[in-house]
Amino acid sequence: MLSAETACMPRRRASERHLPTSPVTTGEVGGETGNALLDVLTAFHHPTRRWLCELLAVEGPATVGMLARRTDLAVGSVSHHLGTLHRHGFVEPAPELARDTRESWWRSRPRQVSWESTDYGDGTVARRIAATAEAENFRHHVRAVQRWLAEGESAAPEVRRAAVATDTLMAATVEQMAELSRRFTELVVEWSEECRADAGVHPGAERLPVRVSARVFPSGPVKP
Known part of the structure; x- marks a missing residue:
């Protein structure tokens, strides 16, 4: 049984729940350098996190539960990945879409990321992180092209001509x-x-x- 004190505790608003993952404010989002840029690369170039980013960008805002059902991921896993993406400015809360305080809505936040692995010393961990991010970025593009080659023949003629x-x-x-x-x-x-x-x-x-x-x-x- 809940104590009287616990039972009376109000639910935290969405804006309060997302405070721990609020975007890093040191420097401009999109203009990170050094270790800050490495953190961004690590956050974004994770296949699942990039998938979540693209789902929000293509299919529109969604709740954690909706994304969990869409991806067959655990709710806790989706929340963790969204928190990481939020911290680095790739997604943002959309509390105005919530019907009550239990819902946690998210939307895509467009931003740019550019880097050069040779900006980091040869043989360093930083260089390896930057190079791995570039390789993962390439693999992501390859998967996208492979999907288009597999499914493109069924696309409308005007779509194929536009590609x-x-x-x-x-x-x-x-x-x-x-x-x-x-x-x-x-x-x-x-x-x-x-x-x-x-x-x-x-x-x-x-x-x-x-x-x-x-x-x-x-x-x-x-x-x-």
Whole structure:
């Protein structure tokens, strides 16, 4: 039986429950460097956490219970992963969607992450973390492409025509390669902002989750 004191304790509001995982406030989110950036890479480049991020981004806000049912993960595991993502600015609470204090709603929070593993000393733990994050990022993209190749044939013709795969091998200077990387990144960021703004103006328009993935790097002939 609950004591009178315990029975009268009010439930904590969602904003209070999420305080322990509130985003780190030292420095700008998206501009982390050094060990802070390593913490971000470790948080995000975990297959389950990245999956949860993408579910929220594509399917919209959800409760911990909804995500647990969607992924077949334990509720406690989902809460733990969301707490880690919240701490590093990838998701945020959506308390206005809760019907009562028991519900814990979350939404995606778009943010950028960029890094270079060679910024860390060769042979160091930091270098290994950054390199592992890059490898996991590549594996994630490969899984996405494999899924498209397996399911794309059943997509509507207009969807298949809108998709593209491009591969170019061109002799270029390092400066030209850097310029292509800069221009491509700016184009994708600008396009993403336009899509986000249009969604606000035309919320009823039919939309697809579109993934943009490209790599610009030196490459000799690839042996079959």
